Amino acid sequence: MTITPERTTKQAEIDRRMGLEIKGWLARKELRQADLGATLGLSQGAVSQRLVGKVSFSVEELMKVSGLLNVTIGQLIGQEILNEKGPDPRNENRGPNELLQLDLNQQPFD
Secondary structure, eight states: OOOOTTOOHHHHHHHHHHHHHHHHHHHHTTOOHHHHHHHHTOOHHHHHHHHTTSSOOOHHHHHHHHHHHTOOHHHHHOHHHHTOOOOOGGGTTOOTTOOOOOSTTOOOOO
16 A cells, blocks of 8 residues: 555654554554464554554454454543544635535525
């Protein structure tokens, strides 16, 4: 998997923090990157790329990791990341005076 230029700084930071959480769980369960790699079907290098945040874990991979560690995905990635909210994608590329198109009977804001 390659790192794309579309990957935002915020996404990279979340990936880095998620890798730290997973590393912590591996240490608590006394498992190694090789154990994680065997579970995910990845090389140690590919696992390392995910743990340092250079590559994102897929949802499927997170499910496998949580199964290996016998924890929920919420426990695995931590409450801070789990509860973090991103920007509303419906408001991207809108000027300050543009209304969000909600329905055909849209009214201006007062």
